[in-house]
Amino acid sequence: MGGGETLPTCENAPEVRYDADNSQATGGEERVRVSEEVPEPRAELDLVICMDSTGSMGSYILQAQKSVKEIVTKIQQEEKCDVRFSLIAYRDHPPQDKTFVTKVFPFTTDIDEMKAYVDTLSARGGGDGPEAVTAALDELLKLPFRPNAAKVAVLIADAPPHGLEPSGDGFPNGDPEGRDPLQIAQQLAAHGVVIYPVGCEPALGNYTFARDFMCNLAEITEGQAIPLSSAKLLPRVILGGAEEEVTLERLSREVAQEMDKPENRGMAEEELVEKMAECMNRRGQKSKHLKQDGTWTQSPSSKKAFDGGSLAAAKKQLCKEIHDNNAEDEEDDA
Template structure:
């Protein structure tokens, strides 16, 4: 048996909020029947994901896994199955090898339960905290069509409230949406990621899972380091912006100007098909809970068809390449979301 990967910690001064050389990474995975090929991909590529992140970023990394299916009578196996953080790559690999895709019942799944279990993990105070949700179906209570629990999660869990709590705990959510099944619900999942300052990443090829996660995590670590280095400048500029009463869009632009004036570059994952929609940013992300979200979703013109398969889905040749480039406006918008979250 191969030994667990051991990497020495990098000596860094203690940071007020967290140290980007310390990484807590959790995968929240839909384990119903339709996800079979993606679970297999995660199983085969997890070692590459972890080894590349640890070696390239010199991170002290802890890994966790949350599997979710659905509530009875839609599924009688389990609602969630949680594996708390471990520093052992082989332990994580073993959990993934025990995953299987089956069941699920109706269309929506126990997304809320999976997200809720993430809040209960043993997160380290000073870590960069990242959740990667891999899903091909919406939560209960969003779209009543084909929903066995049209009033929402039978356990009373609300995905929007949960991700706001994630944001307060400085946990960044990345949503890997399996397309085409997730296409009608892209704006909803985008809004969950946006609330935490994360990204939505569309995926049509299971073989790209490792590259998507590696790219997203390395970009997130890069942005966290930039925010730590520029914290004083950001605080001053945001205080000035608030005194002037400017809107959030202008505040994000001012953060971008801070980095542009110093010619600072950051890692960026090529993710043009995952760019946040106006509906996600300006409408859905403002909802207080799923009740309000459901009303907006049902009343938004052609909500369930807001993306056609032809226009929304990335080409199968999408690469999600990682680049070093000037901090862009989308990254600055996400950093503004993080700055807001960290004020709380």
């Protein structure tokens, strides 16, 4: 036995030996293992910016270029978080745009490289109105997210995907490769990816169903749909969304650990939540929530239209609703 120390024991009790080198006790000895406290694992965040890079997005691209380093540094400091950053730039399919459909920049932990990613962006191109949103979501699905990380994607757009609007769409039947953005969103949700759709106003409001799409995308992935009237507000949205998801991921992990403790097994969920809330209050810990200046409201009929699970079904139902409303108005005028 190497380097151990014999501890005093009760009468007639077996000798208890603390073995510093963790070698096996022999004979009548019992070894006492003193385990060191394991530090809490550092929180992880995989943050992806999906950005429309067509001609109308210049002010938002410029704001992202100015603020990306500050955003990531702030998350690292305030959340004590290991951040990886990826960027997906998208425009449109040819012949609407002949520059590129998507550009994917792989995950990096290097802040200077993150800045270099965003600095490559420029606003140009675009064509019919709707853009390659579906292609960007498909690229998002392919990214190698870490299993235990908070997975956040901020979609910054001023136009809807193809296959949704009743007119003015160069691809009225949807993505030319047959992909469906709602089905991709369901897959992303299953992988724990939360999407914060950011709608650049007033441009997005010029489309008939674009806001409904953004709201539904957020609902599927348990994110928040956020209207922005100014590019200057973009850094706050990215920072707030990322911090909220890191906090929720950390709390989720703590709840799972509490549920696994022997004394808590079999405890009702409501009782466990109450216990966790008391614990958080004692520690002065608060969950963070993204504060918004404004929100979109989605009508019940619009929500129902997206229940079909496909963009084509949603478009059909939404267009039918407009047709029926117009018919009623004509009857009232007659």
